[in-house]
Amino acid sequence: MRSPAGGEPPSITRGKARRGERVIVNVLFICAVLSVAVTVGIVAVLLVDTVSFFSDSSLVGFLTGTVWAPGQGAGEGGLYGMLPLLNGTLMIGVGSIVVALPLGLLTAIYLSEYAGPRVRGVLKPTLETLAGIPTVIVGFFALQFITPDLLRPIFGDDRVFIFNAAAGSIAVGLMILPIIASISEDAMRAVPSSLREAAFGLGASKRQVSLRVVVPAALSGISASVILAFSRAVGETMAVTIAAGNSPKMTWNYFESIQTLTASIAQTVRGEVAAGTVRYDALFALGMTLFLMTLVMNLISARIVRRYRQVYS
Amino acid sequence: MTASADVLAPSRLRRGATRTGAKIFVDVAFSVLLFMGTIVGVIALATLIWTIFDNGWERLVADPAGFLTSYVSRLPARAGIRAALVGSAYLMVLTALFCFPIGVGAAIYLEEFAPRNRVTNFVEANIANLAGVPSVVYGLLGLGVFARFLRMGPSLLAGALTLAVMSLPVIIVAAREAIRAVPDGIRLGAYALGATKWQTVRRQVLPAAMPGTLTGTILALSRAIGETAPLLVIGLPIVIFTLPNDLRDPVSALPLLIFDWTSRPQPAFAAAAAAASIILLALLLAMNAVAIFLRNRYTIRW
Amino acid sequence: MTEGRTKVSQDEGQRQDQRETRITDVVKDRGVEDHGPTEAVFRLADVHVHYGSFLALRGVNLEINKNEITAFIGPSGCGKSTLIRCLNRMNDLIPGAKVEGKIEYHGQDLYGDGVDPVEVRRRIGMVFQKPNPFPKSIYDNVAFGPKVIGMQPGSMDELVERSLRAAALWDEVKDKLKQNALAMSGGQQQRLCIARAIAVSPDVILMDEPCSSLDPMSTGRIEDLMEELKRDYTIVIVTHNMQQAARVSDRTAFFTAEATPGTGDRTGLLVEFDDTDTLFTQPADRRTEAYVTGRFG
Numbered sequence: 067m068r069s070p071a072g073g074e075p076p077s078i079t080r081g082k083a084r085r086g087e088r089v090i091v092n093v094l095f096i097c098a099v100l101s102v103a104v105t106v107g108i109v110a111v112l113l114v115d116t117v118s119f120f121s122d123s124s125l126v127g128f129l130t131g132t133v134w135a136p137g138q139g140a141g142e143g144g145l146y147g148m149l150p151l152l153n154g155t156l157m158i159g160v161g162s163i164v165v166a167l168p169l170g171l172l173t174a175i176y177l178s179e180y181a182g183p184r185v186r187g188v189l190k191p192t193l194e195t196l197a198g199i200p201t202v203i204v205g206f207f208a209l210q211f212i213t214p215d216l217l218r219p220i221f222g223d224d225r226v227f228i229f230n231a232a233a234g235s236i237a238v239g240l241m242i243l244p245i246i247a248s249i250s251e252d253a254m255r256a257v258p259s260s261l262r263e264a265a266f267g268l269g270a271s272k273r274q275v276s277l278r279v280v281v282p283a284a285l286s287g288i289s290a291s292v293i294l295a296f297s298r299a300v301g302e303t304m305a306v307t308i309a310a311g312n313s314p315k316m317t318w319n320y321f322e323s324i325q326t327l328t329a330s331i332a333q334t335v336r337g338e339v340a341a342g343t344v345r346y347d348a349l350f351a352l353g354m355t356l357f358l359m360t361l362v363m364n365l366i367s368a369r370i371v372r373r374y375r376q377v378y379s
Numbered sequence: 380m381t382a383s384a385d386v387l388a389p390s391r392l393r394r395g396a397t398r399t400g401a402k403i404f405v406d407v408a409f410s411v412l413l414f415m416g417t418i419v420g421v422i423a424l425a426t427l428i429w430t431i432f433d434n435g436w437e438r439l440v441a442d443p444a445g446f447l448t449s450y451v452s453r454l455p456a457r458a459g460i461r462a463a464l465v466g467s468a469y470l471m472v473l474t475a476l477f478c479f480p481i482g483v484g485a486a487i488y489l490e491e492f493a494p495r496n497r498v499t500n501f502v503e504a505n506i507a508n509l510a511g512v513p514s515v516v517y518g519l520l521g522l523g524v525f526a527r528f529l530r531m532g533p534s535l536l537a538g539a540l541t542l543a544v545m546s547l548p549v550i551i552v553a554a555r556e557a558i559r560a561v562p563d564g565i566r567l568g569a570y571a572l573g574a575t576k577w578q579t580v581r582r583q584v585l586p587a588a589m590p591g592t593l594t595g596t597i598l599a600l601s602r603a604i605g606e607t608a609p610l611l612v613i614g615l616p617i618v619i620f621t622l623p624n625d626l627r628d629p630v631s632a633l634p635l636l637i638f639d640w641t642s643r644p645q646p647a648f649a650a651a652a653a654a655a656s657i658i659l660l661a662l663l664l665a666m667n668a669v670a671i672f673l674r675n676r677y678t679i680r681w
Numbered sequence: 682m683t684e685g686r687t688k689v690s691q692d693e694g695q696r697q698d699q700r701e702t703r704i705t706d707v708v709k710d711r712g713v714e715d716h717g718p719t720e721a722v723f724r725l726a727d728v729h730v731h732y733g734s735f736l737a738l739r740g741v742n743l744e745i746n747k748n749e750i751t752a753f754i755g756p757s758g759c760g761k762s763t764l765i766r767c768l769n770r771m772n773d774l775i776p777g778a779k780v781e782g783k784i785e786y787h788g789q790d791l792y793g794d795g796v797d798p799v800e801v802r803r804r805i806g807m808v809f810q811k812p813n814p815f816p817k818s819i820y821d822n823v824a825f826g827p828k829v830i831g832m833q834p835g836s837m838d839e840l841v842e843r844s845l846r847a848a849a850l851w852d853e854v855k856d857k858l859k860q861n862a863l864a865m866s867g868g869q870q871q872r873l874c875i876a877r878a879i880a881v882s883p884d885v886i887l888m889d890e891p892c893s894s895l896d897p898m899s900t901g902r903i904e905d906l907m908e909e910l911k912r913d914y915t916i917v918i919v920t921h922n923m924q925q926a927a928r929v930s931d932r933t934a935f936f937t938a939e940a941t942p943g944t945g946d947r948t949g950l951l952v953e954f955d956d957t958d959t960l961f962t963q964p965a966d967r968r969t970e971a972y973v974t975g976r977f978g
Contacts, residue, residue, distance in 0.1 A: 091577070093484065095488050097480075098489055100481055100547075104509060104547065105508070111528075112523075114523070168416065171416075172412065172417060176416070177417070192421050192424060196420060196423070198602070198667070200604075200659060201607065202637045202638045206431070206434075206637065206656060207427045240423050243420055244420075273405065273409040277409075294511070298511075300513070301514070303514065331519070331608075335522075336611070350519060353516050356513055357512065357516050361511075495776070562813070564813030567813065571807035572806065572829070572877065573799055573800070573803030573826065573829070574799075574826075679816045679863075680863075
């Protein structure tokens with residue numbers, strides 16, 4: 067293992083050109099930038115047809131109209147007020163949060179503050195499994211169990227429609243429950259144990275520590291999880307389409323059938339829709355609405371997480 | 380003062396000294412409430428699985444071979460998932476082919492090569508946003524760009540590209556985490572030997588990050604398989620009697636079929652939908668099991 | 682063998698006497714070796730290092746000679762690791778790191794135009810404080826370096842064996858070359874890292890506190906190893922352990938940190954650089970004396 071031969075100093079100038087590496091790094095860069103191309107694609111495709119839509123149908127009518135009744139045939143002469151759809155979406159959104167927030171929070175507190183490792187070892191995979199159930203199957207569950215075997219027996223056959231917003235809310239609520247539970251639990255676990263110890267040291271019970279120390283300290287993470295979950299509920303399509311029906315209307319009765327923004331898109335494409343018609347363009351107007359709604363909510367959620375992460379780091 | 384001294388005397392350390400019965404009750408009731416709240420989720424999952432099996436098991440075991448190998452039919456007793464199952468399989472493979480290399484490539488770039496500047500931050504923020512876009516909007520992307528603009532039509536290619544694009548952010552996040560988990564000492568050791576950055580990444584970092592990356596990819600793909608909305612919007616057929624031979628051939632998918640059958644009023648179709656759901660769940664279970672196996676067996680314990 | 686002379690000043694305490702004596706015993710035991718004509722591998726002239734706006738090290742002038750062990754000693758935070766990382770351009774990897782002054786390697790400017798850090802590191806290897814074997818087999822760890830730098834050894838098996846022998850590890854692992862390196866003990870892992878560095882036939886081996894995470898037994902083995910290695914390589918070692926420097930090194934550089942007027946940053950600087958014997962027994966600077974006699978640091 068001798069050093070390189072005697073008198074000649076080892077050369078340290080650039081040896082064989084490693085141009086191949088530069089090519090590779092460029093390829094990798096392109097892969098990363100492709101994600102930007104995707105966003106551009108989404109925005110472009112939504113924008114083009116939304117603009118086309120508003121050239122045939124009034125924007126004001128879209129934003130304030132209370133009837134959604136796409137025209138038949140060539141797509142002319144329909145009413146395109148999206149408020150009933152927005153109404154439906156919000157009903158599902160709020161309803162699913164009503165289901166998922168208490169359950170998710172209780173689960174998170176339990177997992178973070180009370181449960182031992184063995185229980186966690188069972189519960190966490192269960193939550194992950196729940197999150198992994200495809201939405202069509204959850205929709206089937208809503209239609210075949212939640213409505214006939216849960217809602218109707220309790221509230222009466224005459225009150226509860228076959229397709230109703232409550233079943234949709236419960237179904238979506240089950241799907242977003244893991245989001246709230248998991249992110250809230252992470253937020254609670256991130257609360258420094260010194261805070262808990264201080265409270266315990268003063269003689270507080272576990273309940274008091276959980277509710278008065280941990281939950282308030284983790285509030286930003288919990289809020290972020292709720293907004294994220296709501297965003298997910300807004301974007302949810304299949305379970306809602308199957309369970310909540312396809313009747314766009316302005317109502318607050320959860321036992322009636324409604325239609326969400328997403329379900330409207332799904333229903334429309336099931337039929338024949340010719341490109342270039344108002345009905346076709348309407349799809350993209352709805353898509354744009356959804357995109358903007360979820361974008362805003364995701365940004366708010368991320369901002370909350372960022373702002374309050376510094377508090378404990 | 381005497382009163383409180385009395386209350387806090389050491390002899391009164393037993394339960395009930397300062398915490399009155401009411402307070403203790405509340406504490407206990409709270410624990411019970413927590414447990415019940417948690418259990419609801421478990422019960423819901425169990426009920427869901429039970430509902431699926433209750434509705435579909437008989438249909439499935441009555442004629443499993445027929446169910447798996449028949450095409451769709453107007454008669455629920457004769458309907459099968461052949462086209463849908465094969466279609467889903469093709470879609471999954473093709474989707475993986477598209478999004479794995481690009482996702483891992485993007486992750487490598489962002490973790491190992493990207494300079495800390497505004498462009499990088501923008502790309503990262505962009506990826507985070509894409510992860511939150513509803514699947515139906517990805518469907519619209521697929522419809523407008525792949526099916527119409529690029530004239531792929533409702534084909535295997537369009538479907539796979541759409542699912543790939545949808546899965547990309549998830550894979551990038553998973554791969555980045557796996558790469559980040561590789562200790563820096565490994566990189567330093569390699570550089571100190573005179574390895575270039577790419578040699579270090581390719582021969583040390585990436586192999587070490589592969590188990591985590593693969594696990595994340597499989598989980599992302601298992602989510603993609605269960606997605607209906609994007610494929611529905613692109614216009615993939617439900618009624619189809621051929622298997623795809625070509626990328627441009629139309630293809631069906633299992634969740635699409637489940638959706639269609641669920642939407643039909645006849646109870647026999649409900650049974651068929653449930654039976655198909657069992658198959659889909661089995662598929663997902665298998666994929667998740669593989670992912671977990673990979674993670675447990677091959678993750679490096681530093 | 683030359684007698685080491687203890688320097689006793691009137692106001693030193695008993696304890697310090699003993700400590701000094703111990704050092705000088707160490708130095709005495711080693712004796713003075715005849716190197717023959719010395720050739721400088723590195724020449725440092727007025728080297729400063731900034732991390733961003735923070736001046737970490739200033740005004741370093743010294744030479745590292747061929748086939749010698751040069752030690753950098755001093756309290757924490759005085760730039761020893763910073764300096765050693767300059768010698769193989771590992772500081773390039775830290776964003777905001779800036780090296781000024783001249784570092785000559787065999788007469789060439791190490792930071793000159795056209796100098797490729799990758800080529801530099803092929804000739805100047807490094808062993809780190811915490812052993813960092815790759816999560817691969819012992820064999821693959823040693824073979825990695827030659828493979829990536831494009832060496833075409835006649836037989837890789839022989840190269841691996843020679844490297845492991847030179848690192849005094851061969852006998853312990855010869856039956857389990859395929860075993861994962863992470864399964865070895867800390868001391869073995871560090872010797873593996875040394876074997877790995879040797880496998881690429883470097884000119885210089887830099888060691889940044891190589892023994893600080895090891896037990897005394899392993900430390901001793903590696904110190905013995907260094908004695909053998911210096912026959913073929915030039916070695917620079919950063920160490921917190923004065924006795925270790927006294928035991929193994931031929932020349933020693935003592936660093937300290939002082940506040941820079943105006944900023945309040947503590948900047949490292951070279952206090953004294955001399956033959957090890959001299960530095961420990963007859964230090965020229967008060968600060969050196971204070972350190973080696975244990976009054977601080």
